[in-house]
Amino acid sequence: MLKIDTHSHIIPEHLPRFADKFGYGDFIHLDHHRPGFANMMKGDVFFREIEANCWDPQVRIDEYAQFNTQVQVVCTIPVMFSYWAKPKDTLELSRFLNDQLAETVANHPKHYVGLGTLPMQDANLAVQELQRIKEELGLPGVQIGSNINNINLSDSQFDPIWEACEELDMCLLIHPWDMMGKRHMEKYWLPWLVGMPAETSRAICSMIFGGIFDRFPKMRVNFAHASGSFLATIGRVEHGFNCRPDLVAIDNPNNPTNYLGHFWVDSITHDPVMLRYVMNKVGANRVTIGSDYPFPLGDLTIGELVDEMALPPMEHEFLYSKAALEWLGLEASQFLD
Template structure:
């Protein structure tokens, strides 16, 4: 059975000195430790150890083959978003990394599907870079789930989402820039608790901020990491919308009315959690994702989907590849419905 992984990341093995290319400031850079190992640095601080599977297409393709992955969406690593910088600087950085992504994916254009980053803090520049990237070969964009204190219901971000809906550009939302504190510095807690909470918060913002009431249903929108904690707490959300309309009842319809407006990936690591996603959103709204090549991702790809014996063959097929074909733009809604009904 085919597998399309909609959640993976890349890091080039090198890029121009960003202070020269984009302007003064503290920028990410790569400390190359060997032919196969490197460290992403931010200023003088170590951010993440990475390996050749981040930049070497041959290594990536070999590991895809080992996992039976047919195609892989290759998205930026969020540390490079540069949302805290002026828009003009972030736009220059986006161009650099988007062009480098095309170089990596050129090794297997039928299997490696590049998604671009954009300077989301500047709506006009974000729309322009999305158009430029798609014209050059990118198939969609990855954005962070917020820009500072601006969530996905911010007017500028809504303008960008409307633009993507009009142009048919799929948008993959990834949590990033989680809150930090002494409590969250232990045990990778920013990743273990902050990422699910960030994603949940941004889905709430889309609903209560009225974004789904304003953006066309044609927008193809997906969230990483199973949508965070959203599915588990939908009942609490729904109850609050009904019981406290003075505070929560902002959207035109109850939260559960918007479940067909977005998709999530399958990186939840446990069949019980995957079952909750399928029961809540429907199998047609869940797509295979791995967070490859990072250590908190799933290997082999699709392990949880394959272990989930509650899925029908049609549902498993949809999650492993059919839904992603629709999201990326390789298939049609009619074909997706045929798969689910088979």
């Protein structure tokens, strides 16, 4: 059975020194300090160590084969978004990353699908790059952050991007980044354990309450990490909508539960009971296998949790590939011999 991992990250093996080129900023660069490993550096500050499976396409294919997974949807590491930079510089960085991504896909078309990145802080430049990603690079969608320099995705400045996504038939993966409250909870890895789930819920609530799904109903959106804390707190969200519509329903009169099943989420829950709950809420046809590969907080035994749940064949098929193909707007035949 075709198996597609819809959430994984990749980075070019060699990055230009963008900080030197642009003359400012803590742009990421790689320090290849030992064979098969590199330190990701934000300026002079260590961010994390990565291995060759973060950049080597064949290493990744071999590792995925251990889990009978043929196809990886790959996108940049969120720290690379660089929305804080001058828009033209983020555009140049995005173009570099997108070109590298397209080359990987072109060299391994049976194994890779690429999602580009955009200079989201400038809608005109973002739309320009979105068109290039579609028309020149042939990628089916993009990955964006859960907020753009602390501006929620419901803000009207992003409407041209959503409109372009519809017109170009491009899908979206929304990934948490730049977590709220990060500076106040560094200890215990809380930005990743608490902030990331909250960021994804922030993005979903913003888009629902801001009426984004109503104004752009054809836009296909997948939210990382099984929606973060959104589905786990949908009862509270709905209750808030009902009890304080003067605060919550000011831009959209529709109950937030009406949107369950409108968007996709990945399967990264690390808990079969929670994954079953997620499937019950949005439907198996809106859940895609995800791993967050190759990072340790991900579900790196790709699809094993789904296998252990002994799901009915139809649900298995949705999670393995059918839900992903519908979200991506692709056909299974392009990956099969």
